[in-house]
Amino acid sequence: EPEVTQTPSHQVTQMGQEVILRCVPISNHLYFYWYRQILGQKVEFLVSFYNNEISEKSEIFDDQFSVERPDGSNFTLKIRSTKLEDSAMYFCASSEATGVYYGYTFGSGTRLTVV
C-alpha cells in the first residue's frame, strides 16, 4: 500500500537553529499538508499546498515557517529560528483530491524536540 514517508523520525535541535522536515507524499496525490501536534494536545493544521504554492495556512504558520516542493517528489517544512514551543510531532499528509469523502494518508511523523 502506498505510503507517505517522513524523515527524520526524531530530531533534536538547539533553540534558534533552523530545521528542515522532509516528506515524500504518495506519487499520484496532488494536495499536501503539514499538521502539528504538541504533546498531549490536539492536532493543528499548519499549511496546505497545491500546484506548487500554498493554498491555505493557519495563523500558526507565520514567517518562521516555509514549505516547498523542491524536486517534484519531496515536500519540506522549514522552521527558522526554532523556539521551545515548536517542540511537537509534525505530520505530513497527502490527499488525492479534496472532496469531503477523501481522507488523507499521513506519514509517521517527525518528533521535533527543541532544547
Add this chain to the structure above:
Amino acid sequence: AQKITQTQPGMFVQEKEAVTLDCTYDTSDQSYGLFWYKQPSSGEMIFLIYQGSYDEQNATEGRYSLNFQKARKSANLVISASQLGDSAMYFCAMREANAGNNRKLIWGLGTSLAVNP
C-alpha cells in the same frame, strides 16, 4: 466553539468486549466527511474509517463501525471484540465542503483507550 467534541479523555475496556468512543460535531454544511484515526504510542496517525454526510448506512471496516446519527450530529466509533493492540489515542475529525479549497481536517482532542487483559 468546538467543531469536534470528544467528551471522553480516557476509556477503559476489557479485552474482547466492545467499546464506543463518542464524537459530536458542529457544522452548517450539508456535505461533509467524518473520519476516525488511531494514534498508537509510537505516534503515527492511522486512518480507521470514514462516514460521508450523505451516506445512508453506517460505515463499517472490520471490527470498526461508525454509529452515525446525523440529526444528533454524532459519529461514534464502535470497536468490537477489543484487542490489546487497540490501546491508543483515537481522534475524530471532519472535513467540510465549504472549508476552503483544500478542506483541511478539523480535529477533536482525542480519547485515550486502554484495553485491559
